[in-house]
Amino acid sequence: MNWRGSGQSVLEMPFTGHEFRQIFEEAFSLLDELLNLPPDYKILFLQGGAYGQFAFIPMNLLRSKKKADYVITGHWSNRAASEARKYATINVVTDNSDKGHTTLPPLESWTLDPSAAYCHITTNETSDGVQFHELPDTGVVPLVADTTSDFLTKPINISRFGALYASAQKNIGPAGLTIVIVRKDLLDNASPITPNVFDFGFLAANNSKVNTPPTWAIYIAGLVFKWILSQGGLGEMAKRNRAKANHVYEAIDGSEFYHCPVETNCRSTVNVVFSLPTKALEQEFLVQAQVRGLLNLAGHAAKGGIRASLYNAVSADAVNALIEFMNEFAAANKNRAMPHQF
Numbered sequence: 001m002n003w004r005g006s007g008q009s010v011l012e013m014p015f016t017g018h019e020f021r022q023i024f025e026e027a028f029s030l031l032d033e034l035l036n037l038p039p040d041y042k043i044l045f046l047q048g049g050a051y052g053q054f055a056f057i058p059m060n061l062l063r064s065k066k067k068a069d070y071v072i073t074g075h076w077s078n079r080a081a082s083e084a085r086k087y088a089t090i091n092v093v094t095d096n097s098d099k100g101h102t103t104l105p106p107l108e109s110w111t112l113d114p115s116a117a118y119c120h121i122t123t124n125e126t127s128d129g130v131q132f133h134e135l136p137d138t139g140v141v142p143l144v145a146d147t148t149s150d151f152l153t154k155p156i157n158i159s160r161f162g163a164l165y166a167s168a169q170k171n172i173g174p175a176g177l178t179i180v181i182v183r184k185d186l187l188d189n190a191s192p193i194t195p196n197v198f199d200f201g202f203l204a205a206n207n208s209k210v211n212t213p214p215t216w217a218i219y220i221a222g223l224v225f226k227w228i229l230s231q232g233g234l235g236e237m238a239k240r241n242r243a244k245a246n247h248v249y250e251a252i253d254g255s256e257f258y259h260c261p262v263e264t265n266c267r268s269t270v271n272v273v274f275s276l277p278t279k280a281l282e283q284e285f286l287v288q289a290q291v292r293g294l295l296n297l298a299g300h301a302a303k304g305g306i307r308a309s310l311y312n313a314v315s316a317d318a319v320n321a322l323i324e325f326m327n328e329f330a331a332a333n334k335n336r337a338m339p340h341q342f
């Protein structure tokens with residue numbers, strides 16, 4: 001209600017005033033520090049979500065080329081490619097759809113196009129639980145990534161990217177803010193129909209303040225950046241997230257009741273997806289979990305099953321509570337399951 005003695009809350013401040021300017025600049029510099037941002041990259045604070053970026057990436061990065069490479073690894077990369085088809089010819093470099101989005105096809109099998117404007121990947125498929133643990137080398141073609149669900153969950157080598165983006169609501173702060181990081185030589189190439197509020201070059205020139213920014217979301221994001229730094233930075237986040245995910249995967253793999261369909265080399269440390277022997281058991285699992293205060297465990301609407309999202313804010317204690325419940329549920333219901341039902 002009284003930000004740093006200014007007599008006003010962040011919600012009341014004009015974005016042009018010196019108080020908000022301070023909040024805004026602190027958030028940028030904390031993120032810069034957290035990411036160890038190379039000097040040839042620019043951070044942009046935008047709106048429109050990651051879904052907005054599905055269109056704004058081709059609008060900004062085609063650079064008079066007509067083609068872009070897309071790597072299809074699940075629900076979100078599929079959506080990114082569908083949106084980009086409005087603006088460019090899309091070369092599907094690889095597609096794991098025939099394997100139900102449970103694999104990461106090896107780089108040797110990809111059909112990269114050296115004349116593509118960029119190559120787009122989704123570093124973590126939030127719905128499918130498939131994650132890149134190593135970034136692909138796309139040569140001279142800039143790598144562009146939707147990092148929405150694993151941004152700030154582990155260290156990231158920004159210099160491997162032409163551009164990357166993440167909407168805030170997983171690990172950054174409240175929905176409404178979208179972070180885009182662009183290599184500076186790629187900034188000023190927007191197609192003429194690009195709205196100013198989504199033109200990377202125009203945004204960079206105006207310090208991300210082309211119109212009123214999402215002030216509250218930026219304030220909270222700044223506090224989250226500060227918190228991550230105080231905890232030891234992205235290395236510490238990676239350590240915690242790896243431990244949480246290992247714990248859940250061990251509980252799944254050690255039981256004959258739960259099943260994770262994702263191949264081990266690309267299992268996500270952020271979204272652990274699994275199934276139970278029958279849909280009816282999954283429904284009961286969700287109802288009983290809710291009674292125990294274990295919320296939001298249903299898989300993505302397009303996918304079904306169960307999904308445990310282990311974002312930075314999920315504590316080790318919360319994961320322990322989930323595993324305790326999983327073990328109890330499996331013990332109480334194992335006689336109702338036939339192993340072959342997988």
Ligand SMILES: Cc1ncc(COP(=O)(O)O)c(C=O)c1O
Pocket residue numbers: 048049050051052076122124125126127146147148149167168
């Ligand atoms: C990987 C990924 N990309 C894109 C989106 C869409 O984000 P938004 O709703 O902020 O547009 C999501 C949302 O969950 C996501 O997980």
